[in-house]
Amino acid sequence: xxxxxxxxxxxxxxxxxxxxxxxxxxxxxxxxxxxxxxxxxxxxxxxxxxxxxxxxxxxxxxxxxxxxxxxxxxxxxxxxxxxxxxxxxxxxxxxxxxxxxxxxxxxxxxxxxxxxxxxxxxxx
Amino acid sequence: xxxxxxxxxxxxxxxxxxxxxxxxxxxxxxxxxxxxxxxxxxxxxxxxxxxxxxxxxxxxxxxxxxxxxxxxxxxxxxxxxxxxxxxxxxxxxxxxxxxxxxxxxxxxxxxxxxxxxxxxxxxxxxxxxxxxxxxxxxxxxxxxxxxxxxxxxxxxxxxxxxxxxxxxxxxxxxxxxxxxxxxxxxxxxxxxxxxxxxxxxxxxxxxxxx
Numbered sequence: 001x002x003x004x005x006x007x008x009x010x011x012x013x014x015x016x017x018x019x020x021x022x023x024x025x026x027x028x029x030x031x032x033x034x035x036x037x038x039x040x041x042x043x044x045x046x047x048x049x050x051x052x053x054x055x056x057x058x059x060x061x062x063x064x065x066x067x068x069x070x071x072x073x074x075x076x077x078x079x080x081x082x083x084x085x086x087x088x089x090x091x092x093x094x095x096x097x098x099x100x101x102x103x104x105x106x107x108x109x110x111x112x113x114x115x116x117x118x119x120x121x122x123x124x
Numbered sequence: 125x126x127x128x129x130x131x132x133x134x135x136x137x138x139x140x141x142x143x144x145x146x147x148x149x150x151x152x153x154x155x156x157x158x159x160x161x162x163x164x165x166x167x168x169x170x171x172x173x174x175x176x177x178x179x180x181x182x183x184x185x186x187x188x189x190x191x192x193x194x195x196x197x198x199x200x201x202x203x204x205x206x207x208x209x210x211x212x213x214x215x216x217x218x219x220x221x222x223x224x225x226x227x228x229x230x231x232x233x234x235x236x237x238x239x240x241x242x243x244x245x246x247x248x249x250x251x252x253x254x255x256x257x258x259x260x261x262x263x264x265x266x267x268x269x270x271x272x273x274x275x276x277x278x279x280x281x282x283x284x285x286x287x288x289x290x291x292x293x294x295x296x297x298x299x300x301x302x303x304x305x306x307x308x309x310x311x312x313x314x315x316x317x318x319x320x321x322x323x324x325x326x327x328x329x330x331x332x333x334x
Contacts, residue, residue: 042280045273049215050247053240062216065269098216106267 002100002115007036009089017044021051024095028063029055033096033113038089039067048095059099066094066104066111146193147333148252149205152278153259154270155182155212155239158290162259162316163189163209169322170196175209181225183239185211188249198326203333210249211242213270250277255284255333262289262297262313266305275306286332289313293320 005027012020021044027034040048045065052063069091094104094111105112151159163175176189189209196203217239222232256278260266266289278285286309289302293315303311312328314321 042273042276046247046250046277049213049273050244052215053217053243056217056236056240061218062214065215065273067269067272098218104269105265106269106272 003032005032005034007034009037012036012038017041017047020044021048024048025051025055025063028095028097029060031097031100033094033101036093036095039069039091039093060097062098064094064096064098064101064104066106068092068094068106068109068111147205147254148208149329149333150208150210150249150253150256151259152210152246152250152256152274153212154261154268155214156180157212157259157261158316159212159259160185160189160209162257162288162290162314163191163207165316165319165322166194166196166207167191170194175207181222181227181235183212183214183217183222183235183242185209186235186238186242187211188242188245196326196329198330201330203330205254205333208249208253210246211239213243213246213274214239215270217243250281250283253278253283255286257286257288257329259288259290259316260302262291262299262302263294266302271305275309284332285309286328287311288316288325290316293318 007024007027012023015023020040024034024036025048045067048063048065056062092111094113096104096113100116101113102116103112103114105114151163153159160176160178164178167173167175171191171194175191176185178184188211191207193204194207196205217236219229219232219236222235223229227235258271258274258278260271275285275287287302287306289297289299289311291297292299292313297313299311299313302313310328310331312321312325314325
């Protein structure tokens, strides 16, 4: 069974970068696929990868990460103002544990989630 | 005293000038995109030696490697830089993936452990780069999150980027797709292994650091 955990922007907005990453990683390590409203900052994305690497173990092989966001070229100024006022909540970030999510394909505005057949794997 | 002071000042200025002249050119990208193959191509072309070993097994480069003061010339222009080849950035590393390449389990585990450290090291080096070549495999989907994360990070740090679409000698390669994935950056298609389109690559490199 797959668990999809929705993380609204209001829940991560008040958190520091460190706490955001910790929250996402904690959920992923519970074998949940996180659907986060909005995006992490670029430095937070690399921090997430770095922290993932630091936490790799026999049971935690890493993450699959994907971000989709609308093309807002035409609404640049409006988008910028909204981002300044309420934060970058446009788009969706998907983070899943690598032992469950084999691959996330972004092509470019849709997400394809390829999951591992856990039952078959266990039988082996 | 005045002479000593003059020498000191000129020495400081000389060092400052020298440091600015040798810029740090980083090579980033996912594993197996051909980063070290490109580094070897540049090093062979201009200093007659290789940078590191290449392999079909991912994460062959597991430490940041550097060649200092590479001087390249192109159409009467000259450029000196320190070339920094970094380990492939990945979001997951599983030693079992290396077993598929018939590596013994002990070696596979060691490789996975070193690769993990390599990813962390590569990310830490991002801060010090003056310009970056992001190498992507032109035969694969360019919309991978690793590519987007690297480029997003470099953009946030205002570091100039040249996207190198590698492996254009393979029929499956699709430069148009790479260009449409990164419309705000110059994309140059090459085959680092076979040496296809290398002249155009060097031209783009000069434009990157002008």
